[in-house]
Amino acid sequence: MPSALSLIGLRKTFGSKRAVDDLNLEVRAGCLFGLVGPNGAGKTTTLSMATGLLRPDAGTAIVLGHDVWSDPARAKALMGVLPDGLRLFDRLSGGELLHYVGLLRRVPPADIASRSAELLEALGLAEDADTLVVEYSAGMTKKIGLACALIHAPRLLVLDEPFEAVDPVSGEAIRSILRGYADSGGTVVMSSHVMELVESLCDDLAVVAQGRVLATGTLDEVRAGSSLQSRFLELVGFHASGQEALAWLRSSSGSS
Numbered sequence: 001m002p003s004a005l006s007l008i009g010l011r012k013t014f015g016s017k018r019a020v021d022d023l024n025l026e027v028r029a030g031c032l033f034g035l036v037g038p039n040g041a042g043k044t045t046t047l048s049m050a051t052g053l054l055r056p057d058a059g060t061a062i063v064l065g066h067d068v069w070s071d072p073a074r075a076k077a078l079m080g081v082l083p084d085g086l087r088l089f090d091r092l093s094g095g096e097l098l099h100y101v102g103l104l105r106r107v108p109p110a111d112i113a114s115r116s117a118e119l120l121e122a123l124g125l126a127e128d129a130d131t132l133v134v135e136y137s138a139g140m141t142k143k144i145g146l147a148c149a150l151i152h153a154p155r156l157l158v159l160d161e162p163f164e165a166v167d168p169v170s171g172e173a174i175r176s177i178l179r180g181y182a183d184s185g186g187t188v189v190m191s192s193h194v195m196e197l198v199e200s201l202c203d204d205l206a207v208v209a210q211g212r213v214l215a216t217g218t219l220d221e222v223r224a225g226s227s228l229q230s231r232f233l234e235l236v237g238f239h240a241s242g243q244e245a246l247a248w249l250r251s252s253s254g255s256s
């Protein structure tokens with residue numbers, strides 16, 4: 001199976017901090033791929049470099065055979081991206097925003113109208129299609145961002161925390177959209193902190209920490225007989241705090 005996304009020797013340093021450290025990753029086409037790691041592991045930095053939003057210090061990112069940094073137009077046309085801290089044109093309504101993004105992505109106007117209606121309905125935003133995005137809640141903003149990433153029917157979706165702030169009903173809708181998309185040959189790369197979600201949704205995954213891949217493969221290969229939560233804690237080196245930690249916080253040791 002060919003790779004939908006290849007990251008080869010990606011590196012990024014901020015000041016003295018090596019955020020991504022010669023990272024290599026292969027994501028096979030048609031799979032739902034989870035990227036997990038502790039806070040500050042380098043997930044967002046990796047996804048930003050993979051999607052052409054942040055220039056790497058070294059290394060390359062290849063999307064379906066196209067180098068993101070030397071052939072950005074071709075590579076980006078194949079991708080739908082939900083970045084971290086997405087800035088939207090929030091003085092547009094949800095419907096207007098989708099129309100605008102559809103035009104930018106060169107989707108025929110008749111298709112924009114039908115796709116927008118379907119996306120807004122599927123994501124539970126139909127009633128808010130005429131509401132300005134600036135008035136959307138965090139979860140609604142995440143969902144309209146996802147709709148914008150989908151409108152041109154990309155072949156690779158790169159989603160930074162797509163379920164963050166999303167309610168359970170919309171979460172189910174997103175799961176079903178992503179599963180159907182991958183089952184029909186699309187590829188999804190998504191970061192998440194929720195192990196149960198990755199375990200129940202993703203086919204393959206990578207665990208990253210300190211800018212490096214600690215383990216990657218199919219879910220069963222990475223879990224190696226444990227739950228993903230246990231395996232994750234084992235890989236990233238979790239140590240429970242001793243009894244003395246935060247002792248002052250316990251009501252029995254308080255002053256009043």
Ligand SMILES: Nc1ncnc2c1ncn2[C@@H]1O[C@H](COP(=O)(O)OP(=O)(O)OP(=O)(O)O)[C@@H](O)[C@H]1O
Nearest residue numbers: 014017018019037038039040041042043044045046
């Ligand atoms: N623009 C920046 N300037 C300085 N340091 C940065 C910048 N962006 C990221 N970093 C640092 O790089 C490291 C990796 O950050 P990154 O946001 O990629 O991690 P993450 O795995 O996405 O974390 P989280 O799960 O908390 O979102 C962190 O130590 C972070 O402080």
